Amino acid sequence: MSTTERPRILVVGGGYVGLYAARRILKKMRYAEATVTVVDPRSYMTYQPFLPEAAAGSISPRHVVVPLRRVVRGAEVLTGRVTSIDQDRKVATVAPLVGEAYELPFDYLVIAMGAVSRTFPIPGLAEQGIGMKGVEEAIGLRNHVLEQLDKADSTTDEDVRRKALTFVFVGGGFAGAETIGEVEDMARDAAKYYTNVKREDMRFILVDAADKILPEVGPELGRWGKEHLEGRGVEIYLSTSMDSCVDGHVVLKNGLEVDSNTIVWTAGVKPNPALSRFGLPLGPRGHVDAQPTLQVTGTDYIWAAGDNAQVPDLASRKAGVENAWCPPNAQHALRQAKVLGDNVVSGMRGFPQKEYSHANKGAVAGLGLHKGVAMIVMGKMKIKLKGRLAWYMHRGYHGLAVPTWNRKIRVIADWTLAMFLKREVVSLGAMETPREEFYEAAKPAPAPAAKVEDKKEQKAKAS
Structure with a gap:
């Protein structure tokens, strides 16, 4: 961390908003006009729409993440967490990965901490559940699913086999539907290489408390997505929820009970719960309350955007939708970040702020190889696509949206190679404990037990 006499723009979070806002600020400001500091627990940004494909092995996990230090050159990147903010003193407390926490002064503040998985106090969920918010979880899910196929193929215990081949996914939005679609596709391909495992032996279950899946693409495409997944053998239970999953015994509210080693929570x-410690005005669901200019309500030096902010959706409100807020998706986050970056520079120079307004352009979702749904909004017209064409739209949109040309080229290269090469079905489960084998080889041998003789025996030998 460097010290400087220049004003400091502190960006809390290196996700979608943090990355693009920092790049925009660096691009717009004059040389040495300010110091931009980005603080995040990870040294990379994760492009979350690609996590289902990373879990299925369609994209290399390394190509789903963008290294912050390479992309925001000219900024300080600190790997740690902002634990508190003193607005009166304009000081943030940073807890690094190692060492003592320290104070970091700032002049302008950007809150871009994103969101975390929304969970409920369900017995067994913390111990058994697998999330899908980070690339580590996507890699872990892929290895875990393939490891279950390995177990099922090699065991003679029917209960163990049934539990290994049952996969439960909770949540039918984009993340849940895309993940179960991709993982089912991968498991179907992988089963071809196992002697004792067939697709018919597997059980995929999708659970959602709502009465539909994929609400983002509308009811018609949502129904098609449900029918498509059911046609592939996925059991879908709507208007229900999970009561418990202790030791993998899943109990649903509709009475269904199954045993499963794989419970994916989506x-x-x-909003990140750390926001409650920053003294910022929060909305009813914990989001930072932001104005259309993305300035935090009641301040002129703090901005917020993305999943951790409630931003008025001016385009929807102009169309007559009262109290509309921008949904938490990448489409809005990208555009908000650019307006936010411009407004930070304008605020630093004393210029007026610009309001954020963006009309929804639609939504796309992939449900496995060559399968998807897409809704494209063009003015008042909505174009609805399904199947292979929608899948092309999904890949085309996200291929262009992933940050940096470096990652665009690498992702497209992965897709191109997959057209000619078969999907990898290797489980690298040992990645969870990479030092275990070396530890077993290197640990010292146990000392032989000392032979303690009775004193009488010693005297007898001496005599």
């Missing part, structure tokens, strides 16, 4: 997100 039932929505919530």
Whole structure:
């Protein structure tokens, strides 16, 4: 961390908003006009729409993440967490990965902490659940699913086999539907290489408390997506929820009970709970209350955007939708970040702020290889696509949206190679404990037990 006499723009979070806002600020400001500091627990940004494909092995996990230090050159990147903010002194407390926490002064503040998985106090969920918010979880899910196929193929215990081949996904939004679609596709391909495992032996279950899946693409495409997944053998239970999953014994509210080693939780997100410690005005669901200019309500030096902010949706409100807020998706986050970056520079120079307004352009979702749904909004017209054409739209949109040309080229290269090469079905489960084998080889041998003789025996030998 460097010290400087220049004003400091502190960006809390290196996700979608943090990355693009920092790049925009660096691009717009004059040389040495300010110091931009980005603080995040990870040194990379994760492009979350690609996590289902990373879990299925369609994209290399390394190509789903963008290294912050390479992309925001000219900014300080600190790997740690902002634990508190003193607005009166304009000081943030940073807890680094190692060492003592320290104070970091700032002049302008950007809150871009994103969201975390929304969970409920369900017995067993913390111990058994697998999330899908980070690339580590996507890698872990892929290895875990393939490891279950390995177990099922090699065991003679029917209960163990049934539990290994049952996969439960909770949440039918984009994350849940896309993940179960991709993982089912991968498991179907992988089963071809196992002697004792067939697709018919597997059981995929999708659970959602709502009465539909994929609400983002509308009811018609949502129904098609449900029918499509059911046609592939996925059991879908709507208007129900999970009561418990202790030791993998899943109990649903509709009475269904199954045993499963794989419970994937994608039932929505919530703002980062750390926001409650920053003294910022929060909305009813914990989001930072932001104005259309993306300035935090009641301040002129703090901005917020993305999943951790409630931003008025001016385009929807102009169309007559009262109390509309921008939904937490990448489409809005990208555009908000650019307006936010411009407004930070304008605020630093004393210029007026610009309001954020963006009309929804639609939504796309992939449900496995060559399968998807897409709703494209062009003015008042909505174009609805399904199947292979929608899948092309999904890949085309996200291929262009992933940050940096470096990652665009690498992702497209992965897709191109997959057209000619078969999907990898290797489980690298040992990645969870990479030092275990070396530890077993290197640990010292146990000392032989000392032979303690009775004193009488010693005297007898001496005599």
